[in-house]
Amino acid sequence: MIKVLLYEDNPQLREGLTMLINGSDGFEVMAAYKNCTNVVEEVQSFKPDVIMMDIDMPGVNGIEGLKKIRAVNDDVKILMLTVFDDNANVFEAIRSGANGYILKKTPPAKLLEYIQEVQTGGAPMTASVAAQVLKMFTKQNALKGDDHDLSDREKQVLQLLVNGYSYKMIAGEMFIAIDTVRSHIKKIYEKLHVNSKSEAVAKAFKDRIV
Amino acid sequence: MIKVLLYEDNPQLREGLTMLINGSDGFEVMAAYKNCTNVVEEVQSFKPDVIMMDIDMPGVNGIEGLKKIRAVNDDVKILMLTVFDDNANVFEAIRSGANGYILKKTPPAKLLEYIQEVQTGGAPMTASVAAQVLKMFTKQNALKGDDHDLSDREKQVLQLLVNGYSYKMIAGEMFIAIDTVRSHIKKIYEKLHVNSKSEAVAKAFKDRIV
DNA sequence: TAATAATTAACATGCTTATGCGGTTGCAAA
DNA sequence: TTTGCAACCGCATAAGCATGTTAATTATTA
Numbered sequence: 403m404i405k406v407l408l409y410e411d412n413p414q415l416r417e418g419l420t421m422l423i424n425g426s427d428g429f430e431v432m433a434a435y436k437n438c439t440n441v442v443e444e445v446q447s448f449k450p451d452v453i454m455m456d457i458d459m460p461g462v463n464g465i466e467g468l469k470k471i472r473a474v475n476d477d478v479k480i481l482m483l484t485v486f487d488d489n490a491n492v493f494e495a496i497r498s499g500a501n502g503y504i505l506k507k508t509p510p511a512k513l514l515e516y517i518q519e520v521q522t523g524g525a526p527m528t529a530s531v532a533a534q535v536l537k538m539f540t541k542q543n544a545l546k547g548d549d550h551d552l553s554d555r556e557k558q559v560l561q562l563l564v565n566g567y568s569y570k571m572i573a574g575e576m577f578i579a580i581d582t583v584r585s586h587i588k589k590i591y592e593k594l595h596v597n598s599k600s601e602a603v604a605k606a607f608k609d610r611i612v
Numbered sequence: 613m614i615k616v617l618l619y620e621d622n623p624q625l626r627e628g629l630t631m632l633i634n635g636s637d638g639f640e641v642m643a644a645y646k647n648c649t650n651v652v653e654e655v656q657s658f659k660p661d662v663i664m665m666d667i668d669m670p671g672v673n674g675i676e677g678l679k680k681i682r683a684v685n686d687d688v689k690i691l692m693l694t695v696f697d698d699n700a701n702v703f704e705a706i707r708s709g710a711n712g713y714i715l716k717k718t719p720p721a722k723l724l725e726y727i728q729e730v731q732t733g734g735a736p737m738t739a740s741v742a743a744q745v746l747k748m749f750t751k752q753n754a755l756k757g758d759d760h761d762l763s764d765r766e767k768q769v770l771q772l773l774v775n776g777y778s779y780k781m782i783a784g785e786m787f788i789a790i791d792t793v794r795s796h797i798k799k800i801y802e803k804l805h806v807n808s809k810s811e812a813v814a815k816a817f818k819d820r821i822v
Numbered sequence: 823t824a825a826t827a828a829t830t831a832a833c834a835t836g837c838t839t840a841t842g843c844g845g846t847t848g849c850a851a852a
Numbered sequence: 853t854t855t856g857c858a859a860c861c862g863c864a865t866a867a868g869c870a871t872g873t874t875a876a877t878t879a880t881t882a
Binding site for chain 1: 827830831833
């Protein structure tokens with residue numbers, strides 16, 4: 403029996419969901435609330451398996467409720483419900499430890515399926531939401547942004563700078579004179595529009611050159 | 613009519629999928645191949661809407677095939693098929709531009725649904741795969757790792773170092789003497805176990821102190 | 823062929839950093 | 853009330869860095 407706690411401000415939807423879930427074998431709504439005011443106490447006393455949490459609620463919204471729960475409980479599975487696959491909310495919810503993110507228009511049969519999936523450790527997501535997550539993910543992992551047309555040798559020098567090497571050490575590592583190292587670094591500074599070692603290192607991280 | 617190109621080395625599964633898709637209204641398998649050897653040419657000549665790509669194939673595997681396609685075409689939707697929700701492959705596929713990632717044991721009805729979803733811009737994912745993506749995502753966005761017990765003032769100095777400030781500029785910015793800046797920085801180096809400005813900056817990025 | 827860029831190298835000058843030492847003040851915990 | 857710590861300040865020295873100028877060689881490209 404999967405024990406569900408429900409947070410949804412719309413009375414019709416709240417009733418509808420409760421009936422749906424309670425009317426299905428293996429599911430049980432322990433309680434349903436119209437806001438997150440006492441969410442921490444409620445979670446602690448009911449100890450549900452899954453929490454269904456509407457994003458858009460008056461007072462304490464779903465994201466805040468999510469954060470409150472996660473501050474005291476990392477185990478309970480939390481399924482976020484929303485009308486729109488809104489970018490900022492998705493990001494914030496995922497970041498705050500939501501286990502799934504589904505649209506309210508999801509058909510009832512699927513909804514039960516999703517509850518089951520989240521309970522067993524999966525992360526059910528409406529495909530459009532998943533697309534956004536992937537987009538954010540690939541953006542963050544975009545390999546090597548603008549390398550500012552650094553030459554191979556210059557990139558090599560920059561890499562060593564990032565690793566904390568001094569000019570002398572770089573010269574030794576690359577088998578070139580220290581003055582050559584200077585030449586390379588001067589060129590790197592021009593290309594990166596910086597004028598110190600630490601600025602170059604910072605830019606290397608920011609622009610994902612290394 | 614959604615035009616599908618299929619890559620799957622197992623003959624039974626390849627035939628099964630082809631029959632399933634061709635037997636459904638609105639779907640059409642243009643061709644099905646047992647490997648990715650000529651994937652670029654095939655994609656360019658058939659111009660499919662969706663490509664279903666098995667991960668585990670002899671010769672050129674699915675990930676390599678995916679990369680080859682993405683090198684010449686960013687628009688076609690690519691749905692990865694796999695037996696296991698294997699961590700490394702998921703990561704690599706997502707990073708390389710896959711639009712969805714589903715398990716082979718997905719029931720036929722759902723499979724068609726997924727093809728439709730990916731075609732309209734969604735990112736269908738088996739819940740267990742999505743859970744892994746979320747895990748990676750939250751890990752990357754873990755806010756502020758170990759701050760190495762830097763004091764508030766030390767963190768402030770480090771932040772300015774990261775912004776490329778010299779000692780003199782930091783002194784000006786913080787209304788303290790340059791010798792005080794030195795004191796702070798010396799302490800920072802001790803706590804971060806480094807001994808140069810650029811190393812400190814690099815560590816600040818790596819450990820997400822800033 | 824001429825021009826451009828990358829790589830290598832040298833020399834000089836002044837500024838910046840790293841590191842050593844020393845110190846005062848104020849606050850909070852033991 | 854002593855002890856510890858953060859935050860503040862000073863001086864001195866050696867090493868490291870930034871910047872200027874100059875120039876040879878090689879490779880690529882227009």
